[in-house]
Amino acid sequence: MRDVGPADHNLDIVNTSQDARDEASREQAGGAVPPTEGQRRPVLIDPRALTGCRHRVHLDTAHPGTVANVPEDIGVQQRRESARAYREATRERLMAGGAHTWVHITPDAPASERAAATMRACEEGVDRIWGAVLPLEFDTGRRARSELLVRDADRGGYVPVIVVNHKVTDPGSGAVTSGLDEWAPATDPTRKVRAQLRDQFRLAQIYRMLQTHGHASPAALGGAIGYGGECILVHDLAAIMDQYDERFEDRLAVARGERATAPSQVGECRSCPWWPDCSAVLTDARDVSLVATGSRAEVLRGVGVRTIDALAAWEGPAPEEWQGDGFADTVVLAKAWLAGIPLVRRRPDVTVVRADVEVDVDMESYQEHGAYLWGTLLTEAGVAQPYRPFVTWDPVPTSDEARSFAEFWTWLTGTLEATLAAGKTFAAYCYSRSAEDKWLLDSATRFAGMPGIPTVAQVKTFINGPHWVDIYQAVSEQFICPNGKGLKKIAPVAGFRWRDAEASGEASMSWYCDAVGYDGEPDLDQRERLFVYNEDDVRATKVLREWMTDRAVAEVPLASEL
Incomplete structure (x- = not known):
C-alpha cells in the first residue's frame, strides 16, 4: 500500500459552483485542458445535481457566490461530518486487511494531482484505489470522485464503489452483493435492495468518466457500501445508463442556460439557501x-x-x-x-385514547449511533409528576446505553403492570412512533442478554399492544394540516410553546456533540439544554392530547364547512 499526497481531510465537491469554475480555470485536471481566455467558462456537474432541484442547478450556476455566506443548514453540516467520519472509518477497516495492493490518494493535494495519481494507479493495475478523483471533463461537463475503485480481476478495468452513510439494503432477498475483501458479486438470500437513485446516478457518472479513459470494467457494475458496512451492494449500471444520460443532459442544459427553470416547492427546499427567495416568488404567485x-x-x-x-x-x-x-x-x-387556517377537522368529533395513568415518552438519538435519552412524564388523575429522564452521557455507541435503556424499560413496564394490577387503565404516548419503535427494537437486539434488557418479543408485544399510543397517528386520522404534521407545527395550535427558540431535532444533534465532548470538553450547559428540549417535547404531546379531548372541536373548523 502506498499513500499519494499529504495527510487526509474531507474533500467536499460542490455542484455547478464558483469553486468548480475557479478550479477549472486554473488547473489542468489530469491532462484535460481548460478553456482559454475569451472562451465560455465551463460548467461542471456533480452527480448530486442529478437528483436535486433543477431550479437550484440554475441558480447555483447563474449566480455563483450569491449564497456563499449564508450559514449552512445545521442538518446538512452534521450529515456531511458524519459521512466524512464514516468514510474514514471504512477506509481504515478495508485497508487493514492487507490482502490487496492499494493506492491511497490523500485529499490535500490539488485536484489535478489527485486525478493524475488516480490515472497512474489505474494504468499500473493496482488492485484497489482509495480516494479516486477523475479528471475534470470540460467538454462533457462531468466531475466526480469515488471513495474506492476495485479492479475487476476477471474482465479488466475498474468497478467504482462509493461509501455512503445511509442504508442500501433491507432484510429480505434478491439483492446482489459482494464481500468487502474480495469482489465476488452473487445473489444474496438475506438482503433486498433499498432503492437509492442518487447512489446509482453517482456510480453511473463515475463509470462514464472511467470509460472516457479506458479504465471501466466491461461488466458495467458499481458498488455501494452503506451504513453498517457489512457488504458491497452491487448495482447493474447498464440498466440505468439511458436514464442517467437523459438526466445528465437535462441538468447540463439547465446549468448552461439552455433550458429555463422556475421555482417549485420540493422536499429539498427545507435546507436550501435559495429558499427564502423562491418562497417569496411562490407566495406572490x-x-x-x-x-x-x-x-x-x-x-x-x-x-x-x-x-x-x-x-x-x-x-x-x-x-x-x-x-x-x-x-x-x-x-x-x-x-x-x-x-x-392552520388546522382542519376531517369529521365532527375528535377522539384520542385516554387512561387513568398516562405516560408521555420522547426519545433522543444521535444519528444511527444510539438512543441516549428516554424522557418521560407521568400523569395520574390529571396531575403530572416531575419530568423523568433516563440518559447516558457516554458518547454513543456505548455499553452504558444498555444501562439507561434497561432502567427506562424497567420503569415503564413496571408502571404499566402496577397500574393494571390496581384495576386502572394505562396508556403510554409518543409522537410519530417510528423512531421510538426503531430504537426500542434496536436496543433490545443490540444489548440482548444484558441486565434489564427485554427480549425483542417483549418489545414487539408492547409496541403492538393497546397501551402504546401514537398521537401523530391520531392527528393524521382526524386533521388536515396545511403547515405539516410535525409536533412543532401542531402543538402550537393547541397553545404549547417551546422554551428554546432554536429547538429542533437537527439542532439537538449539534447540542449533543457539545454535551458529550466529541470535539472538546463536555458542555454541561448543553446537557441541560437537551433536557429542556426533551421535556418540552413530552409536555407538548400531553398538551396536544388534552386539547384534542377538550377544545379541538370548538376551535378547529370542519373540512366540509370550508
Missing part, C-alpha cells in the same frame, strides 16, 4: 406547489392548475395522472391556505 409539493404540483400544472386559487376551486374527481389517495385533502389544504 400563490403557486400550487405550496400545498401540493414535488411531482404532485407537476401533475396539477399538467391539467392547467397552477395556483392555489385554482386548486381550491376544483370540483370533481382527481386528475387521471394523480398518484395515490389524498387529492380531496389537497383541495382542502388549498382552501385552508387561502383562509389562513
Whole structure:
C-alpha cells in the first residue's frame, strides 16, 4: 500500500459552483485542458445535481457566490461530518486487511494531482484505489470522485464503489452483493435492495468518466457500501445508463442556460439557501406547489392548475395522472391556505385514547449511533409528576446505553403492570412512533442478554399492544394540516410553546456533540439544554392530547364547512 499526497481531510465537491469554475480555470485536471481566455467558462456537474432541484442547478450556476455566506443548514453540516467520519472509518477497516495492493490518494493535494495519481494507479493495475478523483471533463461537463475503485480481476478495468452513510439494503432477498475483501458479486438470500437513485446516478457518472479513459470494467457494475458496512451492494449500471444520460443532459442544459427553470416547492427546499427567495416568488404567485409539493404540483400544472386559487376551486374527481389517495385533502389544504387556517377537522368529533395513568415518552438519538435519552412524564388523575429522564452521557455507541435503556424499560413496564394490577387503565404516548419503535427494537437486539434488557418479543408485544399510543397517528386520522404534521407545527395550535427558540431535532444533534465532548470538553450547559428540549417535547404531546379531548372541536373548523 502506498499513500499519494499529504495527510487526509474531507474533500467536499460542490455542484455547478464558483469553486468548480475557479478550479477549472486554473488547473489542468489530469491532462484535460481548460478553456482559454475569451472562451465560455465551463460548467461542471456533480452527480448530486442529478437528483436535486433543477431550479437550484440554475441558480447555483447563474449566480455563483450569491449564497456563499449564508450559514449552512445545521442538518446538512452534521450529515456531511458524519459521512466524512464514516468514510474514514471504512477506509481504515478495508485497508487493514492487507490482502490487496492499494493506492491511497490523500485529499490535500490539488485536484489535478489527485486525478493524475488516480490515472497512474489505474494504468499500473493496482488492485484497489482509495480516494479516486477523475479528471475534470470540460467538454462533457462531468466531475466526480469515488471513495474506492476495485479492479475487476476477471474482465479488466475498474468497478467504482462509493461509501455512503445511509442504508442500501433491507432484510429480505434478491439483492446482489459482494464481500468487502474480495469482489465476488452473487445473489444474496438475506438482503433486498433499498432503492437509492442518487447512489446509482453517482456510480453511473463515475463509470462514464472511467470509460472516457479506458479504465471501466466491461461488466458495467458499481458498488455501494452503506451504513453498517457489512457488504458491497452491487448495482447493474447498464440498466440505468439511458436514464442517467437523459438526466445528465437535462441538468447540463439547465446549468448552461439552455433550458429555463422556475421555482417549485420540493422536499429539498427545507435546507436550501435559495429558499427564502423562491418562497417569496411562490407566495406572490400563490403557486400550487405550496400545498401540493414535488411531482404532485407537476401533475396539477399538467391539467392547467397552477395556483392555489385554482386548486381550491376544483370540483370533481382527481386528475387521471394523480398518484395515490389524498387529492380531496389537497383541495382542502388549498382552501385552508387561502383562509389562513392552520388546522382542519376531517369529521365532527375528535377522539384520542385516554387512561387513568398516562405516560408521555420522547426519545433522543444521535444519528444511527444510539438512543441516549428516554424522557418521560407521568400523569395520574390529571396531575403530572416531575419530568423523568433516563440518559447516558457516554458518547454513543456505548455499553452504558444498555444501562439507561434497561432502567427506562424497567420503569415503564413496571408502571404499566402496577397500574393494571390496581384495576386502572394505562396508556403510554409518543409522537410519530417510528423512531421510538426503531430504537426500542434496536436496543433490545443490540444489548440482548444484558441486565434489564427485554427480549425483542417483549418489545414487539408492547409496541403492538393497546397501551402504546401514537398521537401523530391520531392527528393524521382526524386533521388536515396545511403547515405539516410535525409536533412543532401542531402543538402550537393547541397553545404549547417551546422554551428554546432554536429547538429542533437537527439542532439537538449539534447540542449533543457539545454535551458529550466529541470535539472538546463536555458542555454541561448543553446537557441541560437537551433536557429542556426533551421535556418540552413530552409536555407538548400531553398538551396536544388534552386539547384534542377538550377544545379541538370548538376551535378547529370542519373540512366540509370550508
